[in-house]
Amino acid sequence: MTAPAVAVRRPRSRGGALLGLLAWLLGLLFFAPVGWMVLTSLHSETDAARNPPAFTASLTLDGYRNFFGASSGASPWPPMLNSVTASVVSTLIVLALAIPAAYALAVKPVRKWTDVLFFFLSTKMLPVVAALLPIYLIAQTAGLLDNIWLLVILYTSMNLPIAVWMMRSFLAEVPVEILEAAALDGARLPAILRRVILPVTAPGIAATALICFIFSWNEMLFARVLTGVVAGTAPVFLTSFVTSQGLFLAQVCAAATAISLPVLAAGFAAQDKLVQGLSLGAVK
Structure with missing residues (x-):
């Protein structure tokens, strides 16, 4: 009586793991500008203009309110x-x-x-x-x-x-x-x-x-x-958010989003x- 065959699980190749990690890194690299735009749109103009950026700044929806005409009255x-x-x-x-x-x-x-x-x-x-x-x-x-x-x-x-x-x-x-x-x-x-x-x-x-x-x-x-x-x-x-008064970064990011x-x-x-x-x- 022969012993039942046991399925042997092949270990994942190191090359496949490296390719998967590289794909994730490339994906995050391409997503980083979009994520930064969305995060900046949730900041106030003061926090958005800081250098270096303020990652832990408080969040606000003022940029989206201005985009929908809360301050200027211009409807999108x-x-x-x-x-x-x-x-x-x-x-x-x-x-x-x-x-x-x-x-x-x-x-x-x-x-x-x-x-x-x-x-x-x-x-x-x-x-x-x-x-x-x-x-x-x-x-x-x-x-x-x-x-x-x-x-x-x-x-x-x-x-x-x-x-x-x-x-x-x-x-x-x-x-x-x-x-x-x-x-x-x-x-x-x-x-x-x-x-x-x-x-x-x-x-x-x-x-x-x-x-x-x-x-x-x-x-x-x-x-x-x-x-x-x-x-x-x-x-x-x-483009109307880029005025002679300056570049309102939070409003531009909110509008772009x-x-x-x-x-x-x-x-x-x-x-x-x-x-x-x-x-x-x-x-x-």
């Missing part, structure tokens, strides 16, 4: 609403244009599809500053200055090349057999896109949408030059889709 909600409108609407338009374009480049490739991809990439080679003056003159002639829909158009054109490249990589991972089976069942192109492509590539779509949303939300150059009182966005409102919350909430809500989508081969 119109700029926040403008940012939400420009980011969400432009992201939806980008997805509506990028998915069919990526389908044509990946699943049903057009002739010289590599040249088409290079054309999309070449639109990102021009510096934004170089196109700022012509865009301003065109917007001034068309009467679109200080108009939120001008930002929607600009953010759509800014994010469309990135979305096409990402969605093309995601769609290239879709098995051709699924599409052929849907075509044999009599499904037309709109039905294939709606019932086959969208469910299969949902993680990739979520990753693309989140990246486009973040780029649109954080954009400040176009919004700073082309808007004013009516269509100013959240990043433009953030509050403005960052929508992006953090969107990333947290779609984190599983984002990781799954980025692992489908978006960077191939």
Whole structure:
């Protein structure tokens, strides 16, 4: 009678432990500025301006009260609403244009599809500053200055090349057999896109949408030059805390923290889709 086999637990390698420790250190290193910003936003202006910093200073919500207009009366909600409108609407338009374009480049490739991809990439080679003056003159002639829909158009054109490249990589991972089976069942192109492509590539779509949303939300150059009182966005409102009287560090950190919350909430809500989508081969 043979003795039962005993499972031997292999000791964890020293290299794996070192890599894990290094990953934690890098994570804390990248999180340190964000944590310091949040901590500074909870200090008074006197404590925030101390050098060296006062880690044990008392906490207060005065910075957030000032951000929401307790002292100045300036409400952050119109700029926040403008940012939400420009980011969400432009992201939806980008997805509506990028998915069919990526389908044509990946699943049903057009002739010289590599040249088409290079054309999309070449639109990102021009510096934004170089196109700022012509865009301003065109917007001034068309009467679109200080108009939120001008930002929607600009953010759509800014994010469309990135979305096409990402969605093309995601769609290239879709098995051709699924599409052929849907075509044999009599499904037309709109039905294939709606019932086959969208469910299969949902993680990739979520990753693309989140990246486009973040780029649109954080954009400040176009919004700073082309808007004013009516269509100013959240990043433009953030610059109003830097005045001729000085830099109010606690107020700026409180404003930056509050403005960052929508992006953090969107990333947290779609984190599983984002990781799954980025692992489908978006960077191939």
